[in-house]
Amino acid sequence: MTTFIELLVAGLALGGVYALIALGFTIVFRASRVINFAQGQLLVLGAFLTSWLAIDGHVPFWFAFLIGAAGTALLALVFQVGVLRFALGRPDFTIVMLTLGLATILQAVLPSIFGSTGRGNGDPWGSSSVQLGQVAFTWVQVWTVVAALVVLVAFWLFNQRSRYGLAMRSAAADPEAALAVGIPLRRVYATAWALAGVVACIGGVFLGGYPNSVDPTLANAALLAFPAIILGGIDSTTGAVVGGFVIGVVEELTAGYQPQYASWLGTNFYLVTPYVVMILVLLLRPYGLFGSRPAERL
Amino acid sequence: MSGLLTTRRVVLAVALVVVLLLPFVVGLYWLSTLVFVLIAAIGALGLDVLTGRTGQISLGHAFFLAIGAYVGGWIGADLHLTAALWIPAAAVIAGVVGGIVGPTALRLRGLYLAIVTLGLIYIGQHIFVNVPALTGGPGGRAFIDPAFGGFSFTNGVTILGLSFDRNGLFYYLALLLLILAMLFVHNLGRTHAGRSMYAVRDGELAAAVLGVNVARTKVSAFVISSALAGVAGAMYGSYLTFAVPTDWNLALSIEYVVMIVVGGMATLWGPVLGALFVIGLPALLQQVSGSSPLFGVLQPADAAAIVYGVMLIVFLLLEPRGVVGVVERITRLFQRNRQLQPDPAHGGP
Numbered sequence: 001m002t003t004f005i006e007l008l009v010a011g012l013a014l015g016g017v018y019a020l021i022a023l024g025f026t027i028v029f030r031a032s033r034v035i036n037f038a039q040g041q042l043l044v045l046g047a048f049l050t051s052w053l054a055i056d057g058h059v060p061f062w063f064a065f066l067i068g069a070a071g072t073a074l075l076a077l078v079f080q081v082g083v084l085r086f087a088l089g090r091p092d093f094t095i096v097m098l099t100l101g102l103a104t105i106l107q108a109v110l111p112s113i114f115g116s117t118g119r120g121n122g123d124p125w126g127s128s129s130v131q132l133g134q135v136a137f138t139w140v141q142v143w144t145v146v147a148a149l150v151v152l153v154a155f156w157l158f159n160q161r162s163r164y165g166l167a168m169r170s171a172a173a174d175p176e177a178a179l180a181v182g183i184p185l186r187r188v189y190a191t192a193w194a195l196a197g198v199v200a201c202i203g204g205v206f207l208g209g210y211p212n213s214v215d216p217t218l219a220n221a222a223l224l225a226f227p228a229i230i231l232g233g234i235d236s237t238t239g240a241v242v243g244g245f246v247i248g249v250v251e252e253l254t255a256g257y258q259p260q261y262a263s264w265l266g267t268n269f270y271l272v273t274p275y276v277v278m279i280l281v282l283l284l285r286p287y288g289l290f291g292s293r294p295a296e297r298l
Numbered sequence: 299m300s301g302l303l304t305t306r307r308v309v310l311a312v313a314l315v316v317v318l319l320l321p322f323v324v325g326l327y328w329l330s331t332l333v334f335v336l337i338a339a340i341g342a343l344g345l346d347v348l349t350g351r352t353g354q355i356s357l358g359h360a361f362f363l364a365i366g367a368y369v370g371g372w373i374g375a376d377l378h379l380t381a382a383l384w385i386p387a388a389a390v391i392a393g394v395v396g397g398i399v400g401p402t403a404l405r406l407r408g409l410y411l412a413i414v415t416l417g418l419i420y421i422g423q424h425i426f427v428n429v430p431a432l433t434g435g436p437g438g439r440a441f442i443d444p445a446f447g448g449f450s451f452t453n454g455v456t457i458l459g460l461s462f463d464r465n466g467l468f469y470y471l472a473l474l475l476l477i478l479a480m481l482f483v484h485n486l487g488r489t490h491a492g493r494s495m496y497a498v499r500d501g502e503l504a505a506a507v508l509g510v511n512v513a514r515t516k517v518s519a520f521v522i523s524s525a526l527a528g529v530a531g532a533m534y535g536s537y538l539t540f541a542v543p544t545d546w547n548l549a550l551s552i553e554y555v556v557m558i559v560v561g562g563m564a565t566l567w568g569p570v571l572g573a574l575f576v577i578g579l580p581a582l583l584q585q586v587s588g589s590s591p592l593f594g595v596l597q598p599a600d601a602a603a604i605v606y607g608v609m610l611i612v613f614l615l616l617e618p619r620g621v622v623g624v625v626e627r628i629t630r631l632f633q634r635n636r637q638l639q640p641d642p643a644h645g646g647p
Contacts, residue, residue, distance in 0.1 A: 083615070112596050226413045
């Protein structure tokens with residue numbers, strides 16, 4: 001039972017990060033129907049910036065975090081305004097490839113600037129852990145879950161209560177109608193990308209916490225968050241959150257139990273469970289659990 | 299210019315002669331790079347059938363390259379059979395796997411398909427790591443040079459006083475396979491199946507309404523694409539001599555996507571030019587920089603990645619038809635200028 005609870009907490013922490021990454025994807029997708037394949041690299045950028053400021057720059061962690069998030073948001077914004085804006089209305093393929101182009105560039109640039117060896121994320125908790133009864137978990141795990149929940153609630157409030165949230169929802173529902181009633185689509189898209197940058201940075205920093213480290217391979221986590229958005233339905237923020245936590249818990253439970261009970265699935269099977277879950281879901285419900293099926297026009 | 303001697307044919311003939319003579323002119327480094335270009339061009343042609351011609355985004359091409367490579371390793375290196383068997387077998391088995399995976403694509407489109415094919419890469423790597431009998435497990439496995447009966451590429455050969463070493467033989471075999479693949483894809487574009495692919499790409503529902511069997515068209519695009527990837531993979535593994543499961547990764551798939559986009563999608567020469575660019579550029583930068591990083595910080599491979607990331611963005615925004623589109627624009631410009639010149643025989647236009 002102790003093992004189960006520990007795995008569950010680890011799963012929730014991992015799921016929190018997936019939920020944050022998935023939220024980044026969903027924000028961008030809802031506003032502009034773009035899946036950002038460079039989200040993983042934004043994550044790495046945010047984590048590197050924060051880590052570098054906090055460790056090498058001796059800036060207080062929370063302040064470094066703030067600057068890191070701002071820097072990541074700025075880059076996302078520049079990409080949207082400088083590149084994607086010119087591809088509005090182009091086929092999905094073009095837009096996917098544009099974000100892949102950004103991913104390719106950042107993938108090469110980031111290690112050249114920050115090096116490719118792992119480094120700490122600069123957080124004040126390090127490897128310290130907390131003991132509750134027989135169950136032990138690290139402070140990083142606790143804070144990851146807390147941060148994920150805070151961000152998700154904040155985004156929900158923003159989306160439901162603020163004028164910009166309303167603008168983003170209407171842009172998502174019908175861009176042309178939104179434009180017709182005077183919603184500044186360009187600003188909505190730019191805001192969505194900047195927000196995605198902030199969320200990416202938060203996800204990256206927590207993902208880089210103990211026992212992990214900040215290095216370019218963190219970008220892979222974003223690819224593992226794809227199953228979360230697919231599971232939840234790509235245009236649903238609730239879905240992104242639920243999907244993120246489900247995938248995280250499934251992954252950790254598999255990591256904990258599969259070697260013992262289903263060793264025939266091979267070593268490190270837990271690394272691919274998100275994709276296995278995703279493919280099963282897609283075969284049964286092609287638009288995810290919470291997604292909406294788009295109408296088709298000739 | 300009419301009849302047998304059209305400009306196009308003359309250019310093609312000259313190009314063919316140049317390509318045939320290249321191994322005697324270039325050094326080992328560039329010959330080896332060119333072999334990789336030719337092999338990649340076969341794979342890129344395959345991806346173009348699926349993505350460029352049928353409109354199905356795939357990030358899973360590396361998976362099918364891997365299937366081809368391992369079929370080659372199994373039949374060639376483990377069973378010691380002739381290359382005349384394992385090269386076609388790589389195509390067939392990779393094609394069959396494509397036919398199995400393809401139907402999942404039927405219910406998905408666009409972005410969802412991109413993500414599922416991405417899953418293929420990771421699930422594939424997991425499987426490859428866990429079947430050491432075929433793939434050597436995490437440590438990787440060795441492949442074998444093509445051998446036809448008692449004649450192996452390893453030793454080279456001398457014909458009519460001309461000696462061909464391993465690289466030269468690989469070059470001509472890859473060239474032959476590429477030409478066959480190009481002929482196949484070119485002719486495919488003129489068949490019912492090929493035209494159905496264009497119809498599906500340009501409007502799936504409209505195609506279905508017009509009586510195109512969308513499901514069959516998509517699956518056949520997957521099969522053809524995977525089969526060509528299989529041939530490319532088998533040759534790639536064999537030329538590389540060794541591969542670990544993690545070599546068949548997302549970055550490799552993205553390289554192929556860059557090839558078709560930069561070269562020009564749904565064109566015959568696009569994938570070939572794209573392969574030349576994507577494989578040739580890092581090789582060139584490597585040659586220029588030697589052992590020291592460029593500008594003190596950039597590894598040649600990283601510099602190349604940055605350049606083709608930028609090229610990907612630039613081409614998508616400005617010339618979606620890639621290098622082929624640029625060439626066509628230049629040719630048109632040239633032809634228009636020639637038409638505007640007064641024709642001396644007829645006293646001007």
